[in-house]
Amino acid sequence: MKVEDVVCPFCGCLCDDLVVEVEGTRVVSVENGCTLANEKFLGDNRLTSPIRRAGGAWQQVSYEEAIEETAAILLDADRPLLYGWSGTHGEAQSIGVHLGELLGALIDNTSTVCHGPSIMAIQEVGHPGCTLGQVKNRADVVVYWGTNPIDAHPRHMSRYTTFADGFFLTDAFLERKVIVVDVRKSESANIADEFVKIEPGGDYAVLAALRAIVRGKRSLIPSFVSGVSREQLFRVADTLLGAKFGAIFFGLGLTMSRGRYKNVRNAIELTAELNRHTKWTISPMRGHWNVYGSNEVFTWISGYPYAVDFARGIAFYNPGETTSVDVLRRGECDACLVVASDPGAHFPRACAEHLARIPTVQIDPHVNATTHLARLQIPVAVTGIDAEGTAYRMDGVPIRTRKLFTGRYPSDTDVLMKIYDRVKEEKGHG
Ligand code: SF4
Structure with a gap:
C-alpha cells in the first residue's frame, strides 16, 4: 500500500510530501525523503x-x-x-x-x-518571524547564520530557499541570493553566493558591525571585524539593504557560541534595523x-x-x-x-x-x-x-x-x- 502526503518526523522542516510504501507492519520504500528520512522510516532496530x-x-x-x-x-x-x-x-x-x-x-x-538562548532573546526583544511558505514565495535574499542546512535539514534549501520556486519571483533560482555566515566553509557555504567566514566567537561583533553600517555609521568600522574585512561587511550590508524580502535563518553556531542569547538578540535587532528600510524576518532552524x-x-x-x-x-x-x-x-x-x-x-x-x-x-x-x-x-x-x-x-x-x-x-x-x-x-x- 502506498501512502501519500506523509509527514517526516525527523527534523524541524516536517516535510509533508513523502510517499511511503507499507507492507503489513513494515515500511518498504520512501519517496521524496532525504537520507535522514529514509533512515528513520526504513530503520528497524527497535x-x-x-x-x-x-x-x-x-x-x-x-x-x-x-x-x-x-x-x-x-x-x-x-x-x-x-x-x-x-x-x-x-x-x-x-x-x-x-x-x-x-x-x-x-x-x-x-x-x-x-535553542534555549533563542527563546530567551525572543522573550527580551520579540520575534519578527514568518512562515516558511512566505520565505519560499517572497524571499530574494536568504542568510544562513551558524547553520549548515545541507547536513542538518537536507530539504530546507530545496523546499523553501535556494532551489525552490517562488510565487512572487519571476526566476527564483537566479533572483535569490544566499549568504552563509559560519566559522568554517560548510557544504552549504559552497553553494552560497557569498560566504562570510568569521573567527570563532566573533558573531556578536560582526552582527554589531552590520547594525552600525545599516544605521549609516560606515566610518566607524575598522578594517577587520572578527576576521571579516570592512569591504565584505559593506558588500553584505548592501545586499541586505537591497532585498525586497529577506530571511535570516540561524542555528546552534549562533546560540551555543560565545555570547549565546546576546548573539541572537543582536541578530533580531539587526533584523529590526533592516525593517526600517525593507522587509526582513528571522527564524531559528529548529532541530528535533x-x-x-x-x-x-x-x-x-x-x-x-x-x-x-x-x-x-x-x-x-x-x-x-x-x-x-x-x-x-x-x-x-x-x-x-x-x-x-x-x-x-x-x-x-x-x-x-x-x-x-x-x-x-x-x-x-x-x-x-x-x-x-x-x-x-x-x-x-x-x-x-x-x-x-x-x-x-x-x-x-x-x-x-x-x-x-x-x-x-x-x-x-x-x-x-x-x-x-x-x-x-x-x-x-x-
Ligand atoms: S529535511 Fe529530510 S529529515 Fe527533515 S523533515 Fe524533510 S525529509 Fe525529513
Whole structure:
C-alpha cells in the first residue's frame, strides 16, 4: 500500500510530501525523503519489549511491570526530572507537563541544549518571524547564520530557499541570493553566493558591525571585524539593504557560541534595523521535529517554554538554575524520566554520569546512548509511522503526523497516561 502526503518526523522542516510504501507492519520504500528520512522510516532496530537492568545484563519485563516500576521510581523521588519531549507528539508532551505538576517535578525539553538562548532573546526583544511558505514565495535574499542546512535539514534549501520556486519571483533560482555566515566553509557555504567566514566567537561583533553600517555609521568600522574585512561587511550590508524580502535563518553556531542569547538578540535587532528600510524576518532552524511543539505545549500549560520547576507547587522558570544540565551538574535530582530524546549522547559527561547513578527510565523506541545509563527502557510506537499526533514545524505551523499502520507497540501517549494514572492514584487524587 502506498501512502501519500506523509509527514517526516525527523527534523524541524516536517516535510509533508513523502510517499511511503507499507507492507503489513513494515515500511518498504520512501519517496521524496532525504537520507535522514529514509533512515528513520526504513530503520528497524527497535526493542521488542521493555527491558530492565539486572546486574550486568538486561532482563525483559512486561509493559505493566515497567509502568508500575516507573511510577514507583517517580513517586519515591524527592526531586524528579522529566526530560526530553522533542521527539514525541504534542498530546504526549501535554501529559508530561501534567505529570510534572502532579509530582512537583522539574520538566525540561531539549531546547535547554539547543535553542534555549533563542527563546530567551525572543522573550527580551520579540520575534519578527514568518512562515516558511512566505520565505519560499517572497524571499530574494536568504542568510544562513551558524547553520549548515545541507547536513542538518537536507530539504530546507530545496523546499523553501535556494532551489525552490517562488510565487512572487519571476526566476527564483537566479533572483535569490544566499549568504552563509559560519566559522568554517560548510557544504552549504559552497553553494552560497557569498560566504562570510568569521573567527570563532566573533558573531556578536560582526552582527554589531552590520547594525552600525545599516544605521549609516560606515566610518566607524575598522578594517577587520572578527576576521571579516570592512569591504565584505559593506558588500553584505548592501545586499541586505537591497532585498525586497529577506530571511535570516540561524542555528546552534549562533546560540551555543560565545555570547549565546546576546548573539541572537543582536541578530533580531539587526533584523529590526533592516525593517526600517525593507522587509526582513528571522527564524531559528529548529532541530528535533517537534521541539517547537514542546515549547508551545509547555507554555500553554505552565506559562514557560522549557526548564519548568514545579517543586514549589507552582511553575517556576529560571534558565541557568532550573535547566536540566545545571540541575544534573549540581547532582540535585534523584530520579529521571527521559522521553523521546538522547541526553546520554548530548549532555556533558558529569551530567551523564549523574544520570547513570540515579534511577533513570527511558521511553523510546530505539536503543541509544541513554539506554546505557538507564535502569529501565520502555519501547513505544514511532510517531509518524505507527502512531499519530500533532507536531509544530520550525516556523510554528502545527501539522498532524499520520499513522501508517497499526503495530504492536503502545504510543507515548498510552504509556504516559498509564504512568500518570498510577501516580494520581497513589497521590490520592484518583
Ligand atoms: S529535511 Fe527533515 S523533515 Fe524533510 S525529509 Fe529530510 S529529515 Fe525529513
